[in-house]
Amino acid sequence: MRIAIGVEYAGNAFEGWQTQPHGRTVQDALETALRKIAQAPVQLVCAGRTDTGVHATSQVAHFDTTARRPLEAWVRGVNSHLPASVGVQWAVEVDETFHARFSAESRRYRYVLLSRRVRPALLGGRVGWTHGALDVVAMDEAARCLIGEHDFTSFRAAECQARSPIRSMHAVEVARQGDVVVFDFHANAFLHHMIRNLVGSLVYVGLGRRPVGWMAEVLAARNRTIAAPTFAPDGLYLCGVEYPQRWPLPGGGRIIAPPQLLLP
Template identity: 80%
Template sequence: MRVAIGIEYAGNAFQGWQTQSHGRTVQDVVERALTQIAQEPVKLICAGRTDTGVHATMQVAHFDTDARRPLEAWVRGVNSHLPTSVAVLWAVAVDDEFHARFSAEARRYRYVLLNRRIRPGLLNGRVGWTHGPLDEEAMAAAAGCLVGKHDFTSFRAAECQAKSPVRVMHSVVVRRQGDIVLFDFHANAFLHHMIRNLVGSLVFIGKGRRPVEWMGELLAERNRTLAAPTFSPDGLYLCGVDYPPRWSLPDGGRIIAAPQLLLP
């Protein structure tokens, strides 16, 4: 049978999602826990690989198994074998046509940025941080040009392996809640470091170091060296994946399940 699972994790406890020889990745620990319940090797396929330090309130993955277990065993049973920084939230039986990556219609990310004079203590590793005032209205205006189908070469990591730099950005929302500035991105897919590079350039604009029009110019130039440096991974969260309703995933895979303290 094929099972889809929703997973949340604190990315600063792991060295990324994708399995590594040292075994200290999210994929490694979840596969080991699944293997304990299935009593056979289990291989996970996820919707989107996250880098070291990047968190997830809703990562979606699937696996195939010959083991017959109640769905609750793939949740509470698996969680009993996981470290406290990662948890399976739900499990759903799906047909063989479901693929966590290729069936996904879009992904949602949120960047949580603390904007105050003093660095974070309680939220260290869970939020980005910049001191000095930010103009969220200027950043929101600059983000508007990102919506639509564009070549995002200027915001693509040099080691990105995607065949094409073209992505469709459905929406970008920038808003402030007290000392927290939230950046919400919704697109069909993202390039390696794309969001962190976008946030870095938006912060330049928010600080008045560049005009609002600069964002559109960067898109047109298609030159990574012209954009701002890559921003910290600390505040980046994968917040869900959009799937067609035929597979009946909880909220279509889009739940934002993290505490409101971090994601107001």
């Protein structure tokens, strides 16, 4: 049978999602724990392979198994074999047509940026940081040009393996909460480093290094070299994956809303 699971993890405790020979990835930790419950090898497929340092509040993955276990065994049982930095939140049985990656209709990411004079200590590795004053209104205005279907080559990593740079951005919002600036992105899919590159360029606008209209110029240029450098992964969270309603995932298989992150 096929099991879908929802996972949260602190990305700064791992070297990315995808399995590696050294075994220090989220996938490696989960597959090791799942194998102990299934008493057989288990291979996971996820909705989005996050990079080193990138967190998740709502990652979705699936695996196939012949082991018959109560669904709670795939949650509490698996969690008993996992480090504190990663945990399974739910598990549901789905049919064989479900695919964590290819069945997903859209993804939601949030970037949390601390904007203050001194670097974070307690939140180190969990938020991005800039010491310069940011014009959030200008950043939000600059981000509006990203909504719609576009060629995002200017914000794509050189090593990106996606066949096409075309993506549909459903919504972008930049807002301030005290010393924290929150960037929310909702799209059908994202390119490698796309959000970190978008945040880096939006921060340039917020710092006054570039005008609001520059963002649209960079997007239209389809040239990675004219955009800002890639921003740090620390504040990036995969906050939800949306699927058609026919699968019994939590929330009706629709929006898994990002939780309110506890920040000063």
